[in-house]
Amino acid sequence: MKKKKGFIFDLDGVIVDTAKYHYLAWKKIADSLNIEFTHEHNELLKGVSRVRSLDIILELGSVEASQEQKDQWLVQKNEEYLSYLVDMDQSEILPGVVPVLDYLKANEQLIALGSASKNARPILEKTGILSYFDAIVDGNDVSNAKPDPEVFLIAAQQLNTSPNDAIVFEDSVAGIQAANIANMTSVGIGDATVLHEAQHNFKDFTFIGTSFLNELIEK
Ligand code: BG6
Ligand code: MG
Secondary structure (H helix, E strand, O other), rough: OOOEEEEEEOOOOOEEOOOHHHHHHHHHHHHOOOOOOOOHHOOOOOOOOOOHHHHHHHOOOOOOHHHHEEEHHHHHHHHHHHHHHHHHHHHHEEOOOOHHHHHHHOOOOOOEEEEEOOOHHHHHHOOHHHHHEEEOOOOOOOOOOOOOOHHHHHHHHHHHOHHHHHEEEEEEEEHHHHHHHHOOOOEOOOOOOOOOOEEEEOOOHHHOHHHHHHHHHOO
């Protein structure tokens, strides 16, 4: 039998449209500090850990703060972010994701989550797709943030696939770089100009057909 491939999905901005909630929550902190924080700045935060994201925002505004103050902002940001997730259900899953997950399952492929988020599990539970995943690696399991490939390498290891046989779906520049460094197949989901380092690009999952998936499975 042919070796199974390992399909690794980022979460925020790939499976669910939570990237906008991260942005809104950070924007509230940035506004309170009079730091200009645009959607363009937000691209720098995609795929990046919560702690590093705050540092980037503070750097943007040349703001220095004590660890105690930073910890308060981190709690505040997460509380604001979680308030957007209270009523989350399967309607928040991005278009085309479930058919792709179904197709991969039907073809007996391996599926993992590779996310920087510490809120990943409750999101998968709320949206009802937890059972698709053979492995879940999230912000609680890694010490090095993307573009470090750690999260994807652990995911491949847990799936028992070699990096060469792994495919990563990502919406962030840092995540695409991490997949490339790990020698995995990188698939950018979103703006191809921003994600130009990806080996393949799709605006969203509705553009991913079964012929592309078969190509990856047969590779
Ligand atoms: C990534 C997001 O998936 O998770 C980042 O792209 C976010 O924007 C990071 O900062 C950490 O998420 P959380 O939920 O642990 O704050
Ligand atoms: Mg993402």
